[in-house]
Each structure stands twice: as structure tokens, then as C-alpha cells.
Amino acid sequence: xxxxxxxxxxxxxxxxxxxxxxxxxxxxxxxxxxxxxxxxxxxxxxxxxxxxxxxxxxxxxxxxxxxxxxxxxxxxxxxxxxxxxxxxxxxxxxxxxxxxxxxxxxxxxxxxxxxxxxxxxxxxxxxxxxxxxxxxxxxxxxxxxxxxxxxxxxxxxxxxxxxxxxxxxxxxxxxxxxxxxxxxxxxxxxxxxxxxxxxxxxxxxxxxxx
Amino acid sequence: xxxxxxxxxxxxxxxxxxxxxxxxxxxxxxxxxxxxxxxxxxxxxxxxxxxxxxxxxxxxxxxxxxxxxxxxxxxxxxxxxxxxxxxxxxxxxxxxxxxxxxxxxxxxxxxxxxxxxxxxxxxxxxxxxxxxxxxxxxxxxxxxxxxxxxxxxxxxxxxxxxxxxxxxxxxxxxxxxxxxxxxxxxxxxxxxxxxxxxxxxxxxxxxxxxxxxxxxxxxxxxxxxxxxxxxxxxxxxxxxxxxxxxxxxxxxxxxxxxxxx
Ligand SMILES: C[S@@+](CC[C@H](N)C(=O)[O-])C[C@H]1O[C@@H](n2cnc3c(N)ncnc32)[C@H](O)[C@@H]1O
Numbered sequence: 382x383x384x385x386x387x388x389x390x391x392x393x394x395x396x397x398x399x400x401x402x403x404x405x406x407x408x409x410x411x412x413x414x415x416x417x418x419x420x421x422x423x424x425x426x427x428x429x430x431x432x433x434x435x436x437x438x439x440x441x442x443x444x445x446x447x448x449x450x451x452x453x454x455x456x457x458x459x460x461x462x463x464x465x466x467x468x469x470x471x472x473x474x475x476x477x478x479x480x481x482x483x484x485x486x487x488x489x490x491x492x493x494x495x496x497x498x499x500x501x502x503x504x505x506x507x508x509x510x511x512x513x514x515x516x517x518x519x520x521x522x523x524x525x526x527x528x529x530x531x532x533x534x535x536x537x538x539x540x541x542x543x544x545x546x547x548x549x550x551x552x553x554x555x556x557x558x559x560x561x562x563x564x565x566x567x568x569x570x571x572x573x574x575x576x577x578x579x580x581x582x583x584x585x586x587x588x589x590x591x
Numbered sequence: 592x593x594x595x596x597x598x599x600x601x602x603x604x605x606x607x608x609x610x611x612x613x614x615x616x617x618x619x620x621x622x623x624x625x626x627x628x629x630x631x632x633x634x635x636x637x638x639x640x641x642x643x644x645x646x647x648x649x650x651x652x653x654x655x656x657x658x659x660x661x662x663x664x665x666x667x668x669x670x671x672x673x674x675x676x677x678x679x680x681x682x683x684x685x686x687x688x689x690x691x692x693x694x695x696x697x698x699x700x701x702x703x704x705x706x707x708x709x710x711x712x713x714x715x716x717x718x719x720x721x722x723x724x725x726x727x728x729x730x731x732x733x734x735x736x737x738x739x740x741x742x743x744x745x746x747x748x749x750x751x752x753x754x755x756x757x758x759x760x761x762x763x764x765x766x767x768x769x770x771x772x773x774x775x776x777x778x779x780x781x782x783x784x785x786x787x788x789x790x791x792x793x794x795x796x797x798x799x800x801x802x803x804x805x806x807x808x809x810x811x812x813x814x815x816x817x818x819x820x821x822x823x824x825x826x827x828x829x830x831x832x833x834x835x836x837x838x839x840x841x842x843x844x845x846x847x848x849x850x851x852x
Pocket of ligand 1: 698
């Protein structure tokens with residue numbers, strides 16, 4: 382069985398699940414009804430097509446990037462970029478700059494990209510509340526406390542990894558992989574750390590609410 | 592069915608000639624009604640049994656078919672032997688308001704289960720429901736951009752007639768995708784699969800759907816279906832070009848593709 386089918390099935394289930402956690406996402410999704418985003422990520426062998434209706438369908442795109450661009454219609458936006466740039470797309474003000482830096486190719490209907498950025502960028506989910514629907518308030522709270530401990534350990538590991546990466550870049554550069562690749566990885570680590578810090582702030586807020 | 596429904600009766604097959612129904616030999620003129628009995632009987636439990644029998648993997652086989660279909664906004668799609676409409680549901684969202692999907696099936700019970708399911712999902716505006724026999728499709732020549740047939744072809748009495756008929760209704764440039772059980776590529780898998788199909792599957796059918804016979808037919812009809820290369824040859828005989836197939840799950844299922852140019 383092609384792994385791509387499993388991948389898109391999982392991604393589709395996850396995206397739709399996440400969207401149901403945020404009641405307001407329905408309104409943002411409605412603005413995209415009937416439109417589609419074709420996303421080519423440098424790291425993936427094929428493009429992904431996101432089709433918006435009352436839900437999001439995700440499928441492997443059988444055509445290549447040039448083929449999609451050559452045949453684009455007014456209901457479609459096509460983006461080519463890399464995974465590391467994806468989080469930046471939620472800040473629509475950065476799009477022009479990214480295009481100028483050639484970190485992003487954008488064809489077709491720009492407003493679709495902006496609406497997709499809003500759909501995911503403005504997500505307001507409450508994971509503990511969602512979990513408590515399934516396993517009850519106390520268990521959910523305990524799960525989140527454990528997650529907090531796990532996060533602290535992870536932060537320590539990340540801190541060490543970052544220091545290690547800096548050393549590798551400065552001291553082991555001649556035998557290491559390219560500096561750009563390392564910086565790229567280091568940026569990814571920073572993004573992950575920022576995400577965890579946001580998650581921590583959210584957990585603290587939840588603790589205070591109780 | 593709905594306002595846009597049309598009905599085409601199954602063609603009369605001349606009595607006297609024999610064909611297989613599972614492992615049994617039956618009169619050709621009887622096969623369609625025997626198949627109809629099977630699907631009348633399983634319609635209500637069809638989706639549950641599909642998930643159970645394949646452990647949910649049928650969803651991935653269908654997803655792969657959809658990925659290979661190249662269906663786009665504005666396309667006209669025919670899902671023949673569409674049954675309870677798994678492919679149709681996806682296609683309906685993919686073609687959008689400017690396209691259309693026709694869910695066609697010979698069996699009214701399956702078509703009704705499909706229609707109710709799709710309506711519950713809020714999919715109404717761009718789907719037509721047509722009771723039709725794949726061997727004599729009631730559509731004008733060159734109508735559809737894409738035709739799909741998932742797990743339907745092995746039930747058809749004259750498979751070559753069905754492929755000819757699909758070729759006729761496809762637009763030039765259009766493609767046919769047939770997803771069907773096929774021949775496992777390895778001997779070991781084949782043996783395991785036999786044990787599963789002939790011993791476990793009918794019992795599951797008995798327990799869940801109270802219908803051992805229909806699920807025994809399912810297993811037998813799979814064994815009687817042409818293997819990958821034979822089916823590819825039949826595609827070519829119908830006039831399809833660039834025909835190929837992909838084995839899924841070790842060849843338990845194969846997706847055949849062909850184009851009309
Ligand atoms: C196993 S079901 C598949 C349903 C659906 N395509 C799916 O994949 O879930 C087979 C379907 O083929 C239909 N069928 C059998 N013979 C047919 C024929 N000659 N023309 C059209 N449909 C037929 C049956 O009524 C049944 O709904």
C-alpha cells in the first residue's frame with residue numbers, strides 16, 4: 382500500500398480533528414468553500430492538494446508543480462516552499478518578502494493563501510478541555526501535568542542540542558554537513574522551543590483558571 | 592430515487608449459456624439476479640462489514656484510487672457500481688459546484704443506502720443517482736472525464752461488455768480506474784489469504800450480518816476474477832491505451848488504469 386495514502390489519510394484526519402476543537406474555525410473554513418490549495422513542499426516527493434468544503438480533504442497531487450501552475454484556475458492557489466517556511470506563512474505580511482527571497486513560489490489566487498493562513502494561524506484550541514471530554518477532568522489534568530514534566534525535560538534536551546549545534550557549526554565545520562543545513566535545523570529547533578513556550582504559557586493559564 | 596434518477600433495466604442475457612457465480616456454474620441470464628440478491632442482502636451492513644473485513648484498509652485502497660484519478664474542479668465523474676458512495680463522497684467535494692458526480696449502481700438497495708449516507712453528509716447539489724447496468728450504460732458517448740469502478744467489476748456477468756460500455760461514455764482524454772480484488776503476488780500471502788477468505792470471512796459475515804452465504808460468494812467471486820495481466824488485456828481489447836496497474840497490499844487488490852485518447 383503506498384505510504385502516501387496513509388500519510389494523507391492521517392494528515393486529513395488530524396487537520397479536521399484540530400479544526401473541530403476551535404468552534405470559530407467553521408466561519409473561516411466557510412470563506413474557503415469550493416477553493417483549493419496545492420502545496421509543494423521541497424521535502425516531499427509529490428504535492429498535496431487541500432480541498433476546502435465543510436471539511437478539508439487532503440490528497441496527493443498527481444501533477445508536477447509546473448503542470449499545476451500552467452493549468453491554474455481562479456479557485457486554486459499553488460504554493461511551493463519548504464517545511465521550515467510553513468510556520469511563517471501564517472503571518473501574511475511576510476509573504477511578499479518570502480517570495481522575494483525565493484523561499485516561496487505563489488501562483489493563482491493569493492486570497493486563498495491568506496484565508497488558509499487565517500484558518501490555521503488563528504486556531505484557538507483548548508487541548509485539555511478536549512481531552513477531558515474523553516477521559517474526564519481529573520485524568521485530563523493529570524495528563525497535562527505529565528506533559529508539563531515531559532516538556533521540561535525536552536526543553537533541557539533542546540537547550541543542550543542547540544548548544545551542541547552551535548559548537549558543531551563553529552568547531553566541526555570542515556567535516557560536518559553544510560552550514561546552511563545546520564542553521565536550518567537550528568532554526569527548526571528554535572521554532573519548536575517557541576512552540577513549547579507558548580504551550581507552557583497556555584498550561585499556566587489553565588492552571589490559574591482552575 | 593431522486594428527480595435526476597434514470598433507470599436502465601439489465602440487458603437480457605440469452606438463456607442456455609453458462610457463467611460462474613462464485614464457484615458455481617449458473618445460467619448467464621440468472622447471474623445478475625443472483626448478484627442482486629447478494630447485495631440486497633448485504634446493503635444495510637455493507638459499510639460496517641467493509642471496515643471489519645479489511646480492518647479499515649479498504650479506505651486506503653480507495654484513497655489511492657482517488658489520488659490516481661486526477662479529478663479536478665469542474666470534472667464530470669461516473670462512479671459505476673458505486674454502491675454506498677465512498678468514492679462519490681470524495682469526488683463530490685473535489686469537482687465542486689461546477690462539476691458533477693454520477694453514482695450508478697444496478698442495485699436499488701445499495702443505491703438507497705448510498706444516497707441516504709451522502710445526504711446525511713450534506714452532499715446533495717452535484718450528485719446524480721442512476722440505477723444502471725455497467726454492461727449497457729444509459730449515457731451518451733463521450734460524457735465523463737473520469738470513470739471509476741471499485742469492487743464492482745467482478746460481479747458483472749460480461750466484464751468485457753462493461754469495459755466497452757465505459758469506453759464509450761468516457762470523453763477522449765478521459766481515464767478509467769478499476770479497483771478490484773486480484774491475485775496476491777506471493778505464494779505465502781496467497782495461502783494466508785485463502786484461509787482468511789474461506790474460513791474467517793464467511794463466519795464474520797454470519798456473526799455480524801447474519802449472512803454466511805453472501806460472504807462466501809464474495810470470497811469465491813474474488814478467486815474467479817481475472818488476474819492482473821488478464822484484466823489489463825481486457826482493457827486494451829476495449830480500446831484503452833497506456834494501460835497499467837498497481838498492486839496494493841501485495842496484490843490482494845489491484846488498481847487498473849487506462850485512457851481513452
Ligand atoms: C462490493 S460493492 C462495491 C461498492 C462500492 N463501489 C465500494 O467500493 O464500496 C459492488 C457493487 O457492484 C454493484 N454491481 C454489481 N453488478 C453490477 C452491474 N452489472 N452494474 C452496475 N453495478 C453492479 C452491486 O450492486 C454493488 O453495489
